[in-house]
Amino acid sequence: MTAKTPARIGILTVSDRASAGIYEDISGKAIESTLGEYLNSPWQSVYRLVPDERDQIEAALIELVDKEQCCLVVTTGGTGPAKRDVTPEATEAVCDRMMPGFGELMRMESLKYVPTAILSRQTAGLRGNSLIINLPGKPKAIRQCLDAVFPAVPYCIDLMEGPFLECDETVIKPFRPKK
Numbered sequence: 334m335t336a337k338t339p340a341r342i343g344i345l346t347v348s349d350r351a352s353a354g355i356y357e358d359i360s361g362k363a364i365e366s367t368l369g370e371y372l373n374s375p376w377q378s379v380y381r382l383v384p385d386e387r388d389q390i391e392a393a394l395i396e397l398v399d400k401e402q403c404c405l406v407v408t409t410g411g412t413g414p415a416k417r418d419v420t421p422e423a424t425e426a427v428c429d430r431m432m433p434g435f436g437e438l439m440r441m442e443s444l445k446y447v448p449t450a451i452l453s454r455q456t457a458g459l460r461g462n463s464l465i466i467n468l469p470g471k472p473k474a475i476r477q478c479l480d481a482v483f484p485a486v487p488y489c490i491d492l493m494e495g496p497f498l499e500c501d502e503t504v505i506k507p508f509r510p511k512k
């Protein structure tokens with residue numbers, strides 16, 4: 334991929350009420366604006382909004398990775414203990430390998446903000462050449478979680494032979510171990 338080819342990043346909101354138009358999808362927008370602040374290299378978002386239905390979440394993830402060629406997919410919602418919360422199961426079902434460190438770190442960081450951080454079963458995994466990361470549904474959780482894990486994301490995508498993501502280092506500092 335050349336430097337000029339924009340990286341494609343999937344944003345998948347999983348919400349019964351946002352998908353029914355009962356409320357605006359603030360969390361999906363927060364992912365887009367946060368990534369916009371982080372990234373200096375060209376990128377474009379590919380957005381999907383689905384209810385908390387496992388088959389629809391899996392289908393959207395597969396489409397974002399396999400057809401839309403997203404190197405990164407960030408989901409929001411459906412990670413809690415409520416009966417309809419199945420985003421982590423859908424993520425695991427479509428991934429080849431899991432990346433449990435992402436969920437561990439996000440929960441640990443989130444505990445600084447809310448004691449209910451441990452209620453999120455958020456995880457991450459790899460499908461093909463793409464990294465999928467789950468975030469909780471609450472709009473405030475987006476920045477709290479992404480700030481914690483994003484420094485490791487560009488190098489993860491390098492290792493999967495994806496596009497070279499460059500960041501505004503006054504906002505977020507990616508870490509790439511020296512070769």
Ligand SMILES: Nc1ncnc2c1ncn2[C@@H]1O[C@H](COP(=O)(O)OP(=O)(O)OP(=O)(O)O)[C@@H](O)[C@H]1O
Binds near residue numbers: 356
């Ligand atoms: N995409 C979103 N945009 C705006 N607010 C949201 C969004 N997702 C969740 N929220 C807010 O965060 C709260 C907790 O999120 P949670 O994912 O547990 O919602 P929920 O009860 O499963 O409902 P739903 O699936 O209908 O969004 C919601 O009650 C709502 O106020």
Ligand SMILES: Nc1nc2c(c(=O)[nH]1)N[C@H]1C(S)=C(S)[C@@H](COP(=O)(O)O)O[C@H]1N2
Binds near residue numbers: 411414473474
């Ligand atoms: N950073 C952060 N993490 C958070 C929260 C939050 O407000 N901020 N909310 C918690 C709560 S109350 C729940 S129930 C779980 C699951 O949320 P979800 O079902 O919307 O994904 O995320 C948890 N993690």
